[in-house]
Amino acid sequence: MTLETEPRPAPAPPRTGNRRVSAALHRSPRLRLAGLLTAPAAWLILVYIAALAALLITALWTVDTFTGKVSTTWTFDNILTVTTDPVYQAITLRTLRIAVVVTLIDMVIALPIAFFIAKVADKRWEKLLIVAVLMPLWASYLVKAYAWRNVLAEGGLLEWLGAPLSLNSPGYSETAVVLTLAYIWLPYMILPLHAGFERVPDSLIEASGDLGAKPLATLRLVVLPILVPSIIAGTIFTFSLSLGDYITAQIVGGTTQMLGTVVYANVGAANNLPLAAAVALIPIAIIMIYLFVVRRTGALNNL
Secondary structure, X not given: OOOOOOOOOOOOOOOHHHHHHHHHHHHOHHHHHHHHHHHHHHHXXXXXXXXXXXXXXXXXXXXXXXXXXXXXXXXXXXHHHHHHOHHHHXXXXXXHXXXXXXXXXXXXXXHHHHHHHHHHOOHHHHHHHHHHHHHHHHOOHHHHHHHHHHHHOOOOHHHHHHHHHOOOOOOXXXXXXXXXXXXXXXXXXXXXXXXXXXXXXXXXXXXXXXXOOOXXXXXXXXXXXXXXXXXXXXXXHHHHHHHOOOHHHHHHOOOOOOHHHHHHHHHOOOOOHHHHHHHHHHHHHHHHHHHHHHHHHOHHHHO
């Protein structure tokens, strides 16, 4: 007795269209690259460039003084106001000063920390120290800002520590904003500098010492030129983040106004979106100018 088995169906031939697409992608590396970059580029254009365009368009509108609604009447009054009014000029200079000071403080603090982690600490401790640097980033921004509010308050920890030296807390002021932002953004400076020190060969430092160079001369003439791209990367983070911040100024700044707080006030209570958009263009323009200057120096080529 024989068992009859049904014949198996022949496998379906591959679709001609798929074969043509695969062959075209195989022959053209540029087509493969275009296929990979199309979706991310479209998302970047939609989310970033389109948002900037909408911001610029909104800055050219006005608000009806009677109804409080946004009017699509085209005018440059908002941009002229934020660029010529002494009040907005003072706020811009204050915001720029705070961002620069925060960046310099973070750079001074981060350099020895990053050097110790990359070149002095044992490899077993290096990973733990990096985790310690990252740990503040796991905490909420608001938690850290309000913690500094308690530290800087009258009768707080800072005033208690400074009492033996007759030092008072700066209270809620511009100084408090600088201290809080410097603490919050410090990891963003340490991590690029650590990566930069990792790229400095130990043999290069040893050779400099063998040739008679002192530690400061080695740092200035050998290490810093290699470290410049990492320093630039760290400053981009701390400078741009400080320039656009508004929460810290509201929590510990007292009466200190920054560009971000002006934007927040015009979006909220004032309900003046066109003026808020015009103010928001100022930090964007400053960041673009800074990136253009940095790019012209060639420091970004080695990142």
